[in-house]
Amino acid sequence: MALGMGFVTPNIYDEWWHRDRTYMRHDFDAPYRSAETWLAANTDPRDVIVTDNVVWTDLVHSLGRPQETTVWFTKVGVDPGVDATITSWRDIDYFVVSDIIAIGDMPAILHEAIDNSTPVQSWGSGWQRIEIR
Numbered sequence: 001m002a003l004g005m006g007f008v009t010p011n012i013y014d015e016w017w018h019r020d021r022t023y024m025r026h027d028f029d030a031p032y033r034s035a036e037t038w039l040a041a042n043t044d045p046r047d048v049i050v051t052d053n054v055v056w057t058d059l060v061h062s063l064g065r066p067q068e069t070t071v072w073f074t075k076v077g078v079d080p081g082v083d084a085t086i087t088s089w090r091d092i093d094y095f096v097v098s099d100i101i102a103i104g105d106m107p108a109i110l111h112e113a114i115d116n117s118t119p120v121q122s123w124g125s126g127w128q129r130i131e132i133r
Contacts, residue, residue, distance in 0.1 A: 031124030051096035077107035089113035
């Protein structure tokens with residue numbers, strides 16, 4: 001049995017090494033951290049922020065932002081509590097747009113928020129771009 005494991009281990013190591021070395025050499029989370037740092041320093045807890053699940057989790061659980069004003073974009077148009085707060089694109093103070101949001105289905109109110117806003121800050125490029133509007 002030990003001899004058989006010896007033959008499997010190098011193959012597994014080789015696969016992991018090739019796949020994981022990209023993640024070990026590049027900090028793919030840097031744009032997210034930068035956006036979260038900016039939001040923590042430049043927004044008020046009363047500001048309504050719409051974001052993806054990655055930023056939402058960090059803002060609410062790590063930085064203590066209130067859930068009432070920190071909105072996961074998938075809740076807009078489907079959650080009555082969120083819909084009571086966001087009745088128009090004008091009710092959104094900041095919209096954190098990531099690749100997760102850009103490729104997902106969005107209700108019309110969020111399309112209007114993008115169409116009627118300009119970027120305030122952005123980090124990264126391509127699929128790693130995070131933009132605060």
